[in-house]
Every structure is written in C-alpha cells, then in structure tokens.
Amino acid sequence: MVTYVARRLILLLPVLIGVSLVSFGLLQLVPGDPALILAGEEATEEVLTRIRHEYGLNQPLPVQFLAYLRHAVAGDLGISIQSRQPVATLLAQRFPFTLKLAFLAILVSAILGVIAGVVAATRRNSTLDLAALLGSLVGISLPIFWLGLLAILIFSVKLRWLPAGGTGTLAHLILPALVLGAASSAVIARTTRASMLEVLRQDYVRTARAKGVGERVVIYRHALKNAMIPILTVFGLEFGYNLGGAVLTETVFSLPGVGRLIVEGIFARDYPVVQGALLLVATTFVLVNLLTDVAYAFFDPRIRYD
Amino acid sequence: MAGGLIVTLFVAVALLAPILAPYEPLRGQLDQRLMPPSAGHWLGTDELGRDVLSRVLYGARISLEIQLGAVVLALAVGLALGLVAGYIGRWPDLLIMRVIDVMMAFPGIFLALAIIAALGTGLANVIIAGAISLVPQFARVVRGSILTLREKEFVEAARALGEGDVIIIVRYLLPNSLAPIIVQTSLRMATVLLTASGLSFLGLGVQPPSPEWGAMLSNARTYMITAPHVAAVPGLAIMLVVLGFNLLGDGLRDALDPRLRE
Numbered sequence: 270m271v272t273y274v275a276r277r278l279i280l281l282l283p284v285l286i287g288v289s290l291v292s293f294g295l296l297q298l299v300p301g302d303p304a305l306i307l308a309g310e311e312a313t314e315e316v317l318t319r320i321r322h323e324y325g326l327n328q329p330l331p332v333q334f335l336a337y338l339r340h341a342v343a344g345d346l347g348i349s350i351q352s353r354q355p356v357a358t359l360l361a362q363r364f365p366f367t368l369k370l371a372f373l374a375i376l377v378s379a380i381l382g383v384i385a386g387v388v389a390a391t392r393r394n395s396t397l398d399l400a401a402l403l404g405s406l407v408g409i410s411l412p413i414f415w416l417g418l419l420a421i422l423i424f425s426v427k428l429r430w431l432p433a434g435g436t437g438t439l440a441h442l443i444l445p446a447l448v449l450g451a452a453s454s455a456v457i458a459r460t461t462r463a464s465m466l467e468v469l470r471q472d473y474v475r476t477a478r479a480k481g482v483g484e485r486v487v488i489y490r491h492a493l494k495n496a497m498i499p500i501l502t503v504f505g506l507e508f509g510y511n512l513g514g515a516v517l518t519e520t521v522f523s524l525p526g527v528g529r530l531i532v533e534g535i536f537a538r539d540y541p542v543v544q545g546a547l548l549l550v551a552t553t554f555v556l557v558n559l560l561t562d563v564a565y566a567f568f569d570p571r572i573r574y575d
Numbered sequence: 576m577a578g579g580l581i582v583t584l585f586v587a588v589a590l591l592a593p594i595l596a597p598y599e600p601l602r603g604q605l606d607q608r609l610m611p612p613s614a615g616h617w618l619g620t621d622e623l624g625r626d627v628l629s630r631v632l633y634g635a636r637i638s639l640e641i642q643l644g645a646v647v648l649a650l651a652v653g654l655a656l657g658l659v660a661g662y663i664g665r666w667p668d669l670l671i672m673r674v675i676d677v678m679m680a681f682p683g684i685f686l687a688l689a690i691i692a693a694l695g696t697g698l699a700n701v702i703i704a705g706a707i708s709l710v711p712q713f714a715r716v717v718r719g720s721i722l723t724l725r726e727k728e729f730v731e732a733a734r735a736l737g738e739g740d741v742i743i744i745v746r747y748l749l750p751n752s753l754a755p756i757i758v759q760t761s762l763r764m765a766t767v768l769l770t771a772s773g774l775s776f777l778g779l780g781v782q783p784p785s786p787e788w789g790a791m792l793s794n795a796r797t798y799m800i801t802a803p804h805v806a807a808v809p810g811l812a813i814m815l816v817v818l819g820f821n822l823l824g825d826g827l828r829d830a831l832d833p834r835l836r837e
Contacts, residue, residue, distance in 0.1 A: 287677030291689065298693035406825075410818035412769055414776045415792060415810030418799060426800055513683020517773050531685075532777050535692045543692045551680040 273566055277559055284555055286338070292548040293337045296540050297330070306540060307350060341548060347541035351534075356545035359530060364549060366436070367526035370518065371511035373446035375504060378453035383493075383500065385454070386461020390469065391488055401458055408455025413514050417448045417521035434523040449518045453507040460503045464496040471495075498569045505561025509554040578761075578822025585816050588632055589639040598626035600633035600786045609802040619804045621795065623784075627805055630786035631812050637787045638768055638816065641698070645705030645767045646760055652706070653713025654756075660714065661721030662744060668718075675711045684708075687770050691779045701780045705767040712766075716759045720752035754831035761824035765817040772813050788813050 296303050304320045305312065312320070321327050324347075325336050340346070346356035389401035424444060425433035431444050468474065469492055477491045478484075516528030523529075527546050534542035588595065598616075603624035610620040618627040660671040678686060690704040724730060730747050738746075772789030774780030781787035783794055788809040795806035 283673050284676045284680055287673065288680050291677060295689060295693050406818060406821060407814070410765065410814050410821055412772055412810055412813045412817070414773060415813065418792070418796060418806055418810070422799060422803055509682040513685050516684055516688065517776065520777055531688060532779065535688065535779060540692070547681065547685060547689050550682065550685055554682045555680045
C-alpha cells in the first residue's frame with residue numbers, strides 16, 4: 270500500500286509539471302509582447318524594462334519556466350494586473366468557496382444518485398427503473414447554466430423559498446449545490462445501478478438470500494457495500510467535474526468562487542490570475558483523483574498494487 | 576431510436592433554417608419587444624423585438640457548425656495520437672499518454688477556458704477550444720481499441736502474411752475500431768455543445784447578436800423575470816439536442832457492440 274501510494278505520487282510529478290507548463294505557456298500563446306500584456310497598453314519603455322527584468326522576460330524560455338516553477342512551488346503565483354494583489358492571496362480568498370460548493374454538490378448527488386441507483390437496480394425494468402434511467406439521461410443532458418436560471422425563476426422568484434444568489438448562510442448554497450450536483454447525481458445513479466446489478470448476480474448474494482437473510486439486509490449490507498467500490502471512483506471524478514461546473518454555477522448565482530475569478534480574469538486580460546487559477550484547479554483535480562484511487566485500493570482488499 | 580429522430584430533426588432544422596424561420600434572426604421590431612408567445616410570434620420576441628423562434632432555428636445552424644467542426648478536428652487529432660500510441664507503443668505511447676494526462680487534469684470546461692484565454696473569443700476559437708478539450712477522449716478510445724486488436728489472431732495472421740504496417744492499420748485495425756469511434760463521436764457531439772454554449776453563456780464564446788443558444792441565454796438572463804420564455808427556449812433547445820446525441824450514442828453502443836448489452 271505504501272509503495273503504491275509512493276509510486277502514484279512519483280507518477281504525479283510529470284503531470285503536475287505538464288500542468289504548470291500549460292499554465293506558464295498561456296502567456297506565451299497570447300499574441301503580443303508578454304511585458305506589454307503584463308504592464309498594460311499605456312506602459313512606458315521604462316516600465317516595460319522594469320517588468321521584463323522583474324518577471325525575467327529577457328531570459329530564455331526554459332529558464333523562465335524553471336523560475337515560474339520555483340515560484341509556484343513556493344506559493345508565489347505573481348501579482349494580479351487588475352487588483353495589484355498577489356494571485357495567491359486572491360486564490361486563497363476565492364478557492365475555499367468553490368471547494369465548499371463542489372463538496373456540497375457531490376454530497377447532494379451522492380445521496381440522490383445512490384438512492385436512485387439502488388431503487389432502479391432492485392426494481393429492474395419497473396416504472397421506477399425506467400424513470401430513474403430517463404431522469405439520469407436528462408440529468409447529464411441539461412445545460413447547468415439553464416438549470417440554474419430555471420431554479421432561480423421557480424424557487425427564488427416565484428416561490429420565494431431560497432435566495433437567488435449571493436452568500437452568507439447555508440440557504441444561499443442549497444440551490445447552487447443542487448444545480449451543480451444534478452449532472453453528478455445522474456452519473457452516480459447510472460453507475461450505482463450498473464454496479465448493483467453486477468453485484469446482485471454474485472454467489473454470495475444468492476447465499477445470503479438462501480440462508481434466509483432479509484431482503485433489506487441483503488441489499489444494503491451485502492450488495493451495496495460491495496457495489497460501492499466502483500461508485501467511489503465516480504465520486505472522485507465527479508468532484509473534479511464539479512470544480513469545472515462551478516465556473517457556470519458561480520456565474521449564474523453570482524457567487525465569489527474561483528470559477529468567477531478566472532472568468533473575470535479572462536475578461537480583464539489579467540493573465541497571472543488566469544494562470545494561477547488554472548494551476549490551482551488542475552492540481553486539486555489531480556490530487557483528488559489520486560486520493561480516490563488510494564481509497565479504492567484501501568477499500569477493496571482484492572486489489573493488490575505492487 | 577428517439578435519439579436518431581431528435582438528431583435528424585436537429586440537422587434538418589439547421590439546414591433548412593432560412594426556409595423554416597418566419598423572420599430574420601438579427602432584425603427586430605422595436606415596437607414588439609419582449610412579447611409573449613402569440614400567433615404572430617409563436618415563441619414570442621426578445622429584448623430587441625427579434626423573433627425567438629427564428630433565432631432558435633438559426634441557432635441550430637451555429638450549433639451544428641461548432642459541433643461538427645470541433646468533433647471532426649478532435650477526431651482527426653485523436654485518431655492520429657491514438658494510432659501512434661497504440662500501434663507503436665514504447666516511448667511515443669508514453670509521451671502521448673502523459674500529454675493526454677495533462678490535458679485531462681483540467682476538469683470540465685477549464686481546458687476550453689484556458690484556450691479561450693490565450694486565443695480570444697469568437698466562433699473559430701470556440702471550435703478550436705471545443706476540439707482540444709475532446710482530443711483526450713478520442714485518443715484514449717482509439718488507443719484502447721488498437722491495443723486490444725493488435726494482439727488478435729487475425730492481425731497476427733496478416734503480419735505473418737507479410738502485410739506492412741500501413742495495410743495492417745488501414746485494412747485490419749481501423750475498420751474494427753469503427754464501432755467505439757462512432758459511439759464516441761455521437762456522445763462527444765453532445766459534450767461539445769454543452770461546452771460551447773457554456774462558453775458563450777459566460778460571454779467567452781460566440782458573441783451577440785449571433786443567435787448562438789448560449790449567447791441567447793446569456794442575454795435573456797437580464798429579462799428573465801419579465802420574459803422567462805426568452806430564456807426558456809434556447810436552454811430547451813440545447814437540452815434536446817444534447818439528449819438526442821446522448822440517446823443516439825447509447826443506442827449505437829448497444830447496436831454496434833452486443834457484448835456491452837446488459
């Protein structure tokens with residue numbers, strides 16, 4: 270187990286370096302002189318020289334990249350062009366919110382998805398199964414931003430049950446989490462159903478039934494426990510996708526997360542912010558996937574990684 | 576086959592939009608702003624008095640253009656990468672797979688956002704951003720398929736007969752990988768529409784006054800309370816088309832690969 274984790278951590282390195290290369294390369298891909306982009310159109314030659322020196326822009330690209338990496342590892346992601354604040358500070362302000370939102374969304378979708386999946390699998394080919402199947406298809410086909418607008422229209426404007434945006438209380442997060450989690454619920458429901466159907470076919474389930482164990486215990490204690498392993502992997506992946514979906518959800522509900530930050534950054538051509546946000550989100554996603562895989566190995570003793 | 580029906584209908588609408596649309600998609604009547612659905616405007620009008628139905632119909636054209644452009648581009652690149660990785664193996668495989676890993680490290684819309692940040696907004700860049708974010712999926716499917724096929728007896732037999740690599744790839748490997756590639760193509764037509772319309776909704780994709788569905792929704796947001804129909808229609812269109820391609824993909828998977836059928 271320890272060797273497995275160690276090996277996965279080592280394999281992570283090239284991916285993280287690649288991710289930093291993409292984030293670093295972004296500024297090089299933008300047409301125009303990076304110094305001019307960083308300093309703004311009306312910068313004097315004097316300022317440009319200073320910026321070039323400060324950011325090491327007169328150095329060869331590989332040297333620049335190494336410096337970028339060194340700074341990033343030390344938590345220095347540069348200064349926002351727009352707000353003149355360190356990018357790391359901005360991210361530290363905004364990222365916890367996005368994490369909280371993505372976490373709530375995965376929590377909601379885990380509960381909804383697993384219940385729907387179990388119900389569908391245990392009542393195979395019933396109307397309920399069909400409804401769950403259809404519901405999950407619609408769930409993955411819904412544009413999240415549209416679902417958000419509809420939710421605001423119905424639950425905030427018409428029914429006045431929940432706030433339409435902003436932050437403060439947990440109530441502010443209910444609609445965004447539900448909307449963001451809709452697609453994940455669908456994916457989790459589908460996975461749970463397939464995994465349960467697979468497990469319910471197994472001999473140990475038949476044995477449990479044959480020795481007279483109640484159906485409820487068979488399903489929840491014997492079947493679901495074993496069916497959870499593939500579902501667990503989906504949790505990790507979906508958590509990552511929720512980080513992506515948060516960009517749209519935060520825009521619809523006007524929430525101060527990192528998704529909103531990156532969109533504002535793109536509009537304002539605030540490249541250090543965009544680069545930093547990309548780096549942070551990708552690193553988080555990669556780490557979450559690693560954690561999921563490790564959990565997978567931990568929960569399934571049948572799997573041996575060496 | 577509901578999926579096939581929706582997709583056929585969508586393509587027909589996209590092609591026939593100029594004939595089907597009762598009004599010009601960009602020209603509004605300012606005395607007819609934000610009108611609810613009526614006999615004159617079946618789906619009402621938007622904030623500039625433009626006919627919502629006509630705009631949604633023309634929007635289908637833009638959607639199809641983006642989807643086809645992005646998927647064809649991604650398929651070409653993904654096919655090449657997957658073939659090289661799966662067939663040659665060794666260091667090209669290692670290199671390509673690491674690049675794919677890096678691309679997949681950006682969850683959801685983030686890879687597309689990164690590309691838009693570098694290239695700027697607009698239709699062409701949305702297609703490029705959509706294509707790049709689809710490349711990993713295609714490359715992985717092709718590679719996986721080639722890896723399994725490479726070891727099959729009929730490929731070994733072909734090699735024993737002295738067939739060259741090109742013949743083996745074109746005659747034996749590709750035709751047998753078609754099923755998963757076709758399924759992926761349909762499913763990715765769905766994904767890329769969500770990504771592209773998402774970009775436009777954020778204001779980072781196709782720009783107004785284009786009747787692109789995401790851009791329409793973004794505009795309609797402001798008038799959502801007084802004229803909810805303006806926002807409802809393009810969203811419904813996106814959902815239906817995405818649902819259609821998802822259903823078609825699932826159906827094709829069942830039809831083309833009986834082993835996967837439950």
